[in-house]
Amino acid sequence: MSYNMRIKAKAKNGETEVKALMDHPMETGNHKDAKTGEKIPAHFIKELTCEHNGKNVMTAYLSSGVSKNPYVAFTFKGGAKDDSVKMSWTDSNGETNTSEVKIS
Amino acid sequence: MQRRNFLQGVMNGGVAATLATLFPQAVLADWPKAAFESKDVNGALQALLGATDSQSEQVDVTAPDIAENGAVVPIKVSTKLDKVESITLIAEKNPSPLVASFNYSGDCAGFVSTRIKMGETQNVIVVVKSGGKLYSAQKSVKVTVGGCGG
Incomplete structure (x- = not known):
């Protein structure tokens, strides 16, 4: 299964703002399938990391309490135009996804 | 997972994959x-x-x-x-x-x-x-x- 992940990174006043939008169901494990009545197993992103020019700046641990198709924005100090920002996630099934952009 | 499927998985050489399914925390050791x-x-x-x-x-x-x-x-x-x-x-x-x-x-x-x-x-x-x-x-x-x- 493939998931989309869109990132934007913008440098401003010595800081870089990163915005990420990920496709993911973020199932809690508490929902039931409306047709079959069977429980839908939990399936959510557990770990989200961000690297600036290959150096880790943030590691987030998530639970299924984060909304479906998670949106995460944060800032870090530093970062210049054309630097690389790479974000990766790993979910509860061990699936991973990575996306990289240049700072604008 | 059923025992039969588990054994088949092992016999098919899917040991690493099977272990990863059984112990996902080994992959994400840091998740609190x-x-x-x-x-x-x-x-x-x-x-x-x-x-x-x-x-x-x-x-x-x-x-x-x-x-x-x-x-x-x-x-x-x-x-x-x-x-x-x-x-x-x-x-x-x-x-x-x-x-x-x-x-x-x-x-x-x-x-x-x-x-x-x-x-x-x-x-x-x-x-x-x-x-x-x-x-x-x-x-x-x-x-x-x-x-x-x-």
Whole structure:
């Protein structure tokens, strides 16, 4: 299964703002399938990391309490135009996804 | 997993894959399981940050007063504190209160924004760790339609 992940990174006043939008169901494990009545197993992103020019700046641990198709924005100090920002996630099934952009 | 499938998997040489399915925590050793599984706020904070005491200042949390859809509640956190080590989001009355924990290894600029699920009307609690101390803020959100169950 493939998931989309869109990132934007913008440098401003010595800081870089990163915005990420990920496709993911973020199932809690508490929902039931409306047709079959069977429980839908939990399936959510557990770990989200961000690297600036290959150096880790943030590691987030998530639970299924984060909304479906998670949106995460944060800032870090530093970062210049054309630097690389790479974000990766790993979910509860061990699936991973990575996306990289240049700072604008 | 059924025993037959398990044995077939092993015999097909899928040992590594099978083990990865059985022990996903081996892949994500750092995910703070005890904190996420805690059913109360203090238990989660103790497991995650090793303390529950915090000062209530210098942290701003922005969330809607009324959330019509508890499945998507936008939360914004900002702080002027220096040397922010982590920002933790907690929904007080969710089945598992700890929602997310953002940990910074470099220079964090003290801002995070995301969208969370809220099962009922409750407080969102934000705990910022800076220079080894905890700072917190909370905001009450009235939830019209819960976002945690069917």
